[in-house]
Amino acid sequence: MLEVEKLKKSYGRETVLRDLSFSVREGDILSILGRSGSGKTTLLKILAGLKEPDDGEVLLRGRPVLHLPPQKRGMVYLYQETLLFPHLNVFENMAFGLRVRKLPEKEIRQRTEQLLDELGMAGHSGKMPEQLSGGQQQRVAFGRALIINPTLLLLDEPFGKLDSRTREEMQELFLRICREYRISVLFVTHDLKEALCMGDRIARMEQGQLKIYAQRSDFIRDTASGAKKEMDFWTGIREESKKKNKDQ
């Protein structure tokens, strides 16, 4: 569905993307892990049309898209911040993508109300963004992107600013909706657990290239992924507490 071929991007002398190639299947969620400054955001912005690559090709359902402006690519880029439009209420925020497509009012109302209901926001449609909690704002931002049936969702650490409980709720909701609508997703995070929970496949960005793991077990086995170190840490803690219990 998405084919990225030999993508290159440099800022001055610093190479951020180095002949980067990968593909995403229809309905697949690809989690991308990487340190800060590893080029994850640059990759998403190039795909969304918000930055230009130095070289390379991007095909979406077989069609080259690099020459297209962001509004014609069918990819929605979601930031860590929800960025709800502060002058619009929940309903209008959610309906934004339908309004700019000039759909009939009846259809806009029907589709927006249906999605509001599905996201558990039906009772909040008249509220302004500042009247919502962080989780509710995230639901609206997510709905605003989903309502236009994007070909590909680009998520840049979308749950990074939520507390752990809301974050888990949002992860569950996100997975349920993505499965239901069969949406293809590139999910950038620096949270190892989140990457494992959310992704059908996991990739790691390092030195301008993307390493995609065929299986989760491959990812865990790779010492550079940090997964084994994390598991060893928790195993150590468990064994230590077991030993303490025995001694007592």
Add this chain to the structure above:
Amino acid sequence: MKPAIGKILWVLLATLFVLPAAYLLLLSFSSSWHFPMLFPDALTSKWWAWSFASRYAVIGGMGLSLAIAAGVSLISTLAAFLSSRWMALSRHRNGLLLLAYFPFVLSPVVLAAAIYIFFVRLGWNGSVAGVIFAHFLIAYPYAVILFSGYWNERLLTMDALAATLGAGSFQRYRRVLFPLSRGVLALALFQTFLISWFEYGLSSYIGMGRVPVLTVQVYRYISEANPHMAAVASLLLVFPPLLMLWVNKRFLIRLI
């Protein structure tokens, strides 16, 4: 500060602001006012009646000033809003901003003298269009400077998000950028209106006396030693900005 001193200061400041306008008002209704009298010997409404007479064309000048200032403020605010967004994304932002300050290094009269030859060659001297363009030359960079700090990361990101949601350039301005920027747009419209409204040097030089805006008329009456008509024209010059200030006080006071 003691309440009594505060009250006295308030009265002093209010008097300082209101006194010139009050003096002009009195002068515009006086038929003779001899030194050292504190008030006029006699009052008359003939100066105001004359201002409506076509021979004096003060009201016509006011209408012309209004049309020019409204046009200049609308064009320069819109152009500056669009170009400052482009500048915010440009690598040459600082250099361009520095250039925007250039017209203010010169006084308007010096600027008028410098550009006059181009207006003559283009045939724009002595015409309303020429005066509008001359005012635009100072109102536009002023508005660019005003907007230069406005385009922050959050606003630009919101604009980019709206693009990925399917909004083209026009839709983004219509549905996101203009509604979010109502306050700063109102401020720019107001300020550029004032720049054009009170502009004398460019109006006089480029207009060559053939474009009788109010500021040109005020100076003309002063040079003709007609203080009463000059007072009428001055009061008409003050009235629209005061009205705009009152109408826009909600936006302007919030932004100050």
